[in-house]
Amino acid sequence: MIEPYYQHNGITIYHGDCLEVMPHLEPVDLVLTDPPYGVEFTGKVNKDIKHTNGYANKIGDDLVFFKNVVIEIINGAISKHKRVVSFMSNKNLMEMPKPNDIGCFYVQFGGRVGPWGFGSVNLVLFYGKDPFLSRGMGSRPNSWFVNETAPKNGHPCPKPIGWMKKLVIRCSFPGEIIIDPFMGSGTTLVAAKELNRKAIGIEIEEKYCEIAVRRLSQEVFDFKSMEGEK
Numbered sequence: 001m002i003e004p005y006y007q008h009n010g011i012t013i014y015h016g017d018c019l020e021v022m023p024h025l026e027p028v029d030l031v032l033t034d035p036p037y038g039v040e041f042t043g044k045v046n047k048d049i050k051h052t053n054g055y056a057n058k059i060g061d062d063l064v065f066f067k068n069v070v071i072e073i074i075n076g077a078i079s080k081h082k083r084v085v086s087f088m089s090n091k092n093l094m095e096m097p098k099p100n101d102i103g104c105f106y107v108q109f110g111g112r113v114g115p116w117g118f119g120s121v122n123l124v125l126f127y128g129k130d131p132f133l134s135r136g137m138g139s140r141p142n143s144w145f146v147n148e149t150a151p152k153n154g155h156p157c158p159k160p161i162g163w164m165k166k167l168v169i170r171c172s173f174p175g176e177i178i179i180d181p182f183m184g185s186g187t188t189l190v191a192a193k194e195l196n197r198k199a200i201g202i203e204i205e206e207k208y209c210e211i212a213v214r215r216l217s218q219e220v221f222d223f224k225s226m227e228g229e230k
Contacts, residue, residue, distance in 0.1 A: 005206075006213050010198035011189055015209045018073055018181035018202040025200065029131075029176035030085065031077040032167055032188050034159050037089035038066025066092060073181050074127075081179070083128035085171050087159070090119065099125040103142030105163055124167070131171060140170060153215070155185035155208055164191035172197055186212025 005015035014021045075097055077084045088096055105122040112119045124142070132140055148160040164187045172178060174196040180188035183201030185208050192199035193216060203209050 005209050011193055012200045014202045017204055021202045027081050028179050030083045030172045030178045031081050032085045032178050033180045033182045034087040035070045035182040038063040038092045078127050086125050088123045088125050101126040106145050153185050158185050159187050164188050168195050184208055186215050190215050
């Protein structure tokens with residue numbers, strides 16, 4: 001097991017290949033991630049790497065990487081951890097393991113341009129059992145209408161912090177542990193920290209680890225009032 005790149009107050013970052021790190025981690029309550037979608041997004045192609053499963057080429061967003069790395073990580077997470085929640089694009093949705101449910105973030109006035117015009121839906125795949133229904137706490141929405149965008153932070157495609165907070169609140173309880181195997185700039189970890197969850201992030205690019213550490217080092221306010229949790 002590699003040594004943590006960062007560890008403080010329930011938040012841990014590993015700088016390394018998620019295929020190497022994930023098998024060494026104990027089962028947790030939630031895997032929450034925004035992985036590469038295999039859509040040829042060139043902003044994520046930056047250096048050569050050889051993964052533990054023998055797959056070697058650039059860290060990127062091509063379909064081969066998606067099938068050999070992203071799908072392997074998601075399948076492993078589903079079999080080992082309590083819940084898995086992942087963003088995903090329309091294009092390669094059918095390549096993913098069949099989810100227990102599908103939700104979305106709907107952005108009315110923005111989105112990619114696709115074969116049928118503007119795509120305003122950001123899909124979210126849910127695996128495992130709903131934590132609230134499992135506790136007899138009733139049903140909650142699995143989708144959100146949003147207009148928030150993420151500020152530039154040095155990562156090519158960060159998710160808005162408000163989106164991740166909604167998923168952390170919806171998919172876990174205070175004190176639970178969250179893993180993000182494709183951590184990027186650390187938005188999942190920042191949301192977890194602000195909402196009283198422990199979290200582990202894995203990122204193969206050190207420059208993104210540095211961004212995540214800077215974000216985690218900023219002052220955290222008390223967000224309990226926005227959760228509506230007793």
